[in-house]
Amino acid sequence: xxxxxxxxxxxxxxxxxxxxxxxxxxxxxxxxxxxxxxxxxxxxxxxxxxxxxxxxxxxxxxxxxxxxxxxxxxxxxxxxxxxxxxxxxxxxxxxxxxxxxxxxxxxxxxxxxxxxxxxxxxxxxxxxxxxxxxxxxxxxxxxxxxxxxxxxxxxxxxxxxxxxxxxxxxxxxxxxxxxxxxxxxxxxxxxxxxxxxxxxxxxxxxxxxxxxxxxxxxxxxxxxxxxxxxxxxxxxxxxxxxxxxxxxxxxx
Ligand code: PEP
Numbered sequence: 001x002x003x004x005x006x007x008x009x010x011x012x013x014x015x016x017x018x019x020x021x022x023x024x025x026x027x028x029x030x031x032x033x034x035x036x037x038x039x040x041x042x043x044x045x046x047x048x049x050x051x052x053x054x055x056x057x058x059x060x061x062x063x064x065x066x067x068x069x070x071x072x073x074x075x076x077x078x079x080x081x082x083x084x085x086x087x088x089x090x091x092x093x094x095x096x097x098x099x100x101x102x103x104x105x106x107x108x109x110x111x112x113x114x115x116x117x118x119x120x121x122x123x124x125x126x127x128x129x130x131x132x133x134x135x136x137x138x139x140x141x142x143x144x145x146x147x148x149x150x151x152x153x154x155x156x157x158x159x160x161x162x163x164x165x166x167x168x169x170x171x172x173x174x175x176x177x178x179x180x181x182x183x184x185x186x187x188x189x190x191x192x193x194x195x196x197x198x199x200x201x202x203x204x205x206x207x208x209x210x211x212x213x214x215x216x217x218x219x220x221x222x223x224x225x226x227x228x229x230x231x232x233x234x235x236x237x238x239x240x241x242x243x244x245x246x247x248x249x250x251x252x
Contacts, residue, residue, distance in 0.1 A: 002202065002203075002204050002226045003035075003036065003037050003204070003226075004035070004036045004037070004204075004220060004226055004227040004247055005036065005037045005038075005039065005160060005204050005206055005226060005227035005228075006036055006037075006038055006039070006227055006228055006230065006243065006244050006247055007038075007039040007040075007041060007062060007089070007091075007123060007160075007162070007206065007227070007228070007229045007230065008038075008039065008040045008041060008230055008234030008240060009041050009064060009091060009094070009208075009229055009230065009231045009234065010040075010041060010042050010043065010064075010234060010235060011064065011096070011231060012043060013043070013235055014042060014043065014046060014235070016045060016046050016049055019042045019043070019046035019049065019050060020046070020049055020050070020053065022235070022237055023040065023042075023050050023053050023054065024053065025237040026237045026240060026241055027053065027054060027057055027059060029241050029245075030057070030059050030241065030244060031057040031058060031059060033244055033245065033248035034248070035247075035248045035249075036227070036244060036247050036248045037060065037227075038058070038059045038060065038244060039059075039060045039061065039062045039088070039089050039123075040054075040059060040060070040061050040062070040234075041061065041062035041063065041064050041087075041089070041091055042061070043064065044063060044064075044078050047061060047063060047083070047086040047087055048086055051085075051086050051087070060087070060088045060089065061086065061087040061088065061089070062087050062088065062089030062090055062091055062123060063078070063083050063086070063087050063089070063090040063091065063120075064090075064091050064094065065078075065090070065091065065092070065094070065097055065111075066078050066079065066080050066083055066090050066092075066111060066114075066115065066120075067079055067111070068080075068107075068110040068111045068113070068114040069114070070114075070118075080114050080115050080117065080118035080120055081118060083118070083120055084118050084119065084120070087120065088120070088121055089120065089121045089122070089123055089160070090111075090115050090120045090121070090122055090123065091122075091123045091125060091162075091229075092108055092111045092112055092115065092122045092123065092124055092125070093105075093108035093111075093124050093125045093126065093145070093149060094125045094164075095125060095127055095164060095166050095169060096169075099166075105144070105145055105148030105149045106148060108124070108148075108149045109148060109149050109150070109151050109152075109153070112124060112149065112150065112153060112159075113152070113153060116153070116156065116158075121158040121159065121160065122158075122159055122160070123160045123161075123162055123206075123229070124149055124150075124159060124160070124161050124162065125162045125164050125208070125229070126142055126145040126146065126149070126161065126162070126163060126164070126187075127142075127163060127164040127165045127166050127168075127169075127208075127209075128141040128142065128165055128166065129141075129166045129167065130166065130167035133165065133167065138165075138183060139183075139186055142163070142183070142186065142187060142190070143190055146161075146187070146190055146191070146194060147194070150194060154195075155195040155196060155199040156199070157199055157202045157203065159203060160203070160204045160205075160206060161187060161191070161203060161204075161205045161206070162205075162206040162207075162208045162229040163180065163183055163184050163187055163205060163206065163207055163208070164207075164208035164209050164229060165180075165183075165209050167209075168208075168209025168210050169208065169209045169210070169231065170210070170231060170232060171209075171210060172210050173209075173210060174209055174210035174211060174212075174215050174218075175207065175209055176218075177215075177218035177219050177221070177222055177225075178222070180207045180219060180222070180225060181222035181223065181224050181225055184205045184207065184222075184224040184225050185224045187205055188200050188201075188203065188205060188224055191203055204226040204227060205224065205225070205226055206225070206226060206227045206228055206229050207219045207225050207227075207228055207229075208228060208229030208230070208231070210232075211228045211229075211230045211233060211243065212233050212239065212243070213233070213239055213242040213243050213246065216228065216243045216246050216247060217246060217250065220246070220247050220250050221250065227247065228243070228247070230243060
């Protein structure tokens with residue numbers, strides 16, 4: 001049995017008071033949901049405020065990125081050492097980081113290794129572009145992202161993989177649940193080759209891309225999809241609660 005996950009990626013949204021307000025609106029209801037693991041990933045500057053606000057609840061936090069070095073002359077960067085204690089998870093390899101900040105699989109690989117060294121659980125994002133999908137390259141692209149991103153990384157059940165097709169992120173064009181399940185099954189099989197079947201069966205693999213309250217069941221009702229990474233819809237308290245509630249109830 002894999003515990004389903006709902007992770008909120010707030011991206012570059014919310015000031016500290018807005019972040020505080022958003023979590024305050026949701027935390028009591030989210031904390032009553034016993035069948036799901038909930039991870040809130042606000043901007044760095046709000047992590048400590050939110051961690052404090054969530055004290056005594058089962059809701060966890062995640063960073064949206066980090067640098068791979070422990071400390072030093074890397075102006076503007078945040079290290080895994082700094083994140084320790086502020087969050088349990090860290091999103092790595094998000095397509096927006098790959099696209100806008102030229103992060104490649106080697107950089108992502110260094111970051112994953114470093115996160116694990118500091119006991120942060122990585123949420124590794126992978127996904128294909130529309131052109132790659134249309135030229136039937138999805139499996140090739142995902143395989144490469146996993147081979148390179150997880151190079152020299154040993155079996156680790158704490159890793160979460162988020163399958164986020166680029167064409168579905170922030171576009172309102174969510175993937176079809178059946179197709180997403182087939183692709184996620186492919187990722188699971190690939191992980192069985194890369195690591196082993198026991199670990200791959202235990203890994204949580206999420207879908208992400210335009211998830212909303214009106215399509216969530218299409219994803220979480222599929223056997224290989226273990227939850228969702230939610231971007232835009234996680235910024236609206238009512239909508240996010242609705243999505244989380246549906247997952248929580250679906251599992252019962
Ligand atoms: C994301 O940023 O990871 C994401 C899935 O965004 P959205 O839900 O807005 O498509």
